Amino acid sequence: MSRDLLSRASHLQWAAHMALRAPSVWNTQPWRWRVLDDAVELWADRERQVVSIDPAGLLLTLSCGTALHHLRTALAASGDEVVVDRLPYPGTPDLLARVSLRFPGVLVEDDTEYARFAAMARRRTDRRPFAEIPVSTMLLDRLRSVAAAEDTRLTLLDAEGVGLLARLTEGAALVEAGDERYVADLDGWTHRPRYARDGMPAANAPAAAARVVPVREFVPDADPEPGAGPVLLDRCASYALFWGEHDDPASWLRAGEALSAVLLEATVHGLATSPISNVVEVEALRNALRDVLPEPGHPYLALRIGWPISTEAGDDRTQRLSPARRIDIADPA
Ligand SMILES: Cc1cc2nc3c(=O)[nH]c(=O)nc-3n(C[C@H](O)[C@H](O)[C@H](O)COP(=O)(O)O)c2cc1C
Numbered sequence: 001m002s003r004d005l006l007s008r009a010s011h012l013q014w015a016a017h018m019a020l021r022a023p024s025v026w027n028t029q030p031w032r033w034r035v036l037d038d039a040v041e042l043w044a045d046r047e048r049q050v051v052s053i054d055p056a057g058l059l060l061t062l063s064c065g066t067a068l069h070h071l072r073t074a075l076a077a078s079g080d081e082v083v084v085d086r087l088p089y090p091g092t093p094d095l096l097a098r099v100s101l102r103f104p105g106v107l108v109e110d111d112t113e114y115a116r117f118a119a120m121a122r123r124r125t126d127r128r129p130f131a132e133i134p135v136s137t138m139l140l141d142r143l144r145s146v147a148a149a150e151d152t153r154l155t156l157l158d159a160e161g162v163g164l165l166a167r168l169t170e171g172a173a174l175v176e177a178g179d180e181r182y183v184a185d186l187d188g189w190t191h192r193p194r195y196a197r198d199g200m201p202a203a204n205a206p207a208a209a210a211r212v213v214p215v216r217e218f219v220p221d222a223d224p225e226p227g228a229g230p231v232l233l234d235r236c237a238s239y240a241l242f243w244g245e246h247d248d249p250a251s252w253l254r255a256g257e258a259l260s261a262v263l264l265e266a267t268v269h270g271l272a273t274s275p276i277s278n279v280v281e282v283e284a285l286r287n288a289l290r291d292v293l294p295e296p297g298h299p300y301l302a303l304r305i306g307w308p309i310s311t312e313a314g315d316d317r318t319q320r321l322s323p324a325r326r327i328d329i330a331d332p333a
Contacts, residue, residue, distance in 0.1 A: 008037070008038055008103070011075075011080070012040040016033035016323075017327065018071070019068075020327075022120075023063070023275070024063035025060070026186075026200055027199050027200050027318045027319075028048045028050060028189065029045075030044060030045045030049060030063055031045060031326065032328065033071075033328070034330055040098070041095060042067065042068055042097040042099070044061065044064055044093075044094040050185050050189070052179065052182045053182060053277075057249065059277055059280075061253050061256060062256040062259060064256060065252065065259065066257070067256075068084070068256065068257055069150070069259075069260035069261055070260055072084065073113055073120065075099075076110055076113035077114045080107065082100065082102060083101075085097065085100075087250055096253055116265065116268060119268045122267055123267040127204065127205075127215055128308070128310075130237045130272060130304070130306025131307040133306075133307045135307065140305070143240070143265060143266060144156070146258070146261045147258040150254055150255075150258035151244075151258070152255045152300075153244055154240050157241060157292055161241075161292040165289070169213050169279045172279050172282045190218050190219055197319040197322065200318060202218070204315040206218070209233050212233070212234040213237075213276065215276075236307075237305065238304075239303070239304055240302070241292060241300075241302050242262075243299045244297055255301070270307070270308075271306065275301055276301070276304060277301055280300065280301060
């Protein structure tokens with residue numbers, strides 16, 4: 001069975017709609033979809049690039065990669081085989097990918113993809129401290145192989161690596177707190193009016209507390225965690241680093257796809273996750289983070305993984321821009 005031209009376009013439009021739930025840095029949603037008759041294009045929206053923390057576009061491209069993987073997951077869950085052409089025109093760097101349905105294609109059932117698709121609606125960034133239960137090596141190995149399938153390395157940090165990540169993350173917080181542009185951008189993206197449907201609600205900012213690796217202070221001087229004292233939180237969390245051999249948009253896009261795949265797979269297994277990017281936002285600290293890599297390479301993003309303290313969501317669900325603002329339908333040829 002295969003889809004005719006009309007149903008292909010509307011199916012791609014549906015998948016782009018589903019992909020709007022993807023996570024992005026500060027919930028900036030820096031992507032645009034363009035639906036053509038027989039393909040859908042993913043474009044970077046540079047107006048949504050947070051230049052103070054992301055001058056080169058690493059975080060923007062990682063975010064667009066998560067959207068691309070969400071789209072692929074929606075299509076795979078509905079049985080479609082796709083052809084993905086990444087960065088198809090070197091002269092048009094904002095066109096990040098073009099995805100088309102294989103035609104004539106065979107509809108294939110895939111339970112793994114379906115489970116990840118279902119997880120797209122449940123996944124969220126969980127910034128609460130994690131439960132005092134370690135994550136099994138088997139599950140962590142599974143996440144590593146999920147990232148490898150997207151051509152990206154995911155390295156689990158040992159105690160020494162976690163210590164270095166903690167020191168560098170603390171350093172990043174100090175450097176960024178002293179940068180006026182950063183402070184203004186952070187304030188802007190955490191205090192968006194509700195109707196804007198983007199940014200991170202200030203209510204989702206984690207309460208101040210001592211953690212193994214500090215969590216970004218989204219709202220400086222937030223109230224302390226109720227009952228928080230000298231006890232160190234997150235003692236059973238695992239920390240991992242996405243990285244790769246190259247430091248270019250093609251590798252960042254793949255790493256974003258790997259990030260989405262790992263977050264969804266973790267959600268399928270009931271694990272909680274939260275990305276940590278401030279350590280890669282300050283060039284000198286990002287360079288220092290290379291010491292934890294098993295081979296020469298470039299760190300893209302750190303991730304905290306653990307068991308949630310509760311299956312109840314502890315905060316507001318982040319909103320998404322309306323499809324009308326993120327999905328363009330090209331006029332029929
Ligand atoms: C590239 C990237 C970097 C991120 N960096 C951080 C971070 O440093 N700290 C944090 O708490 N969340 C971080 N996040 C999570 C986003 O803030 C989150 O995905 C967004 O607010 C949407 O919320 P949701 O994940 O709950 O859907 C990052 C996400 C992405 C994709």
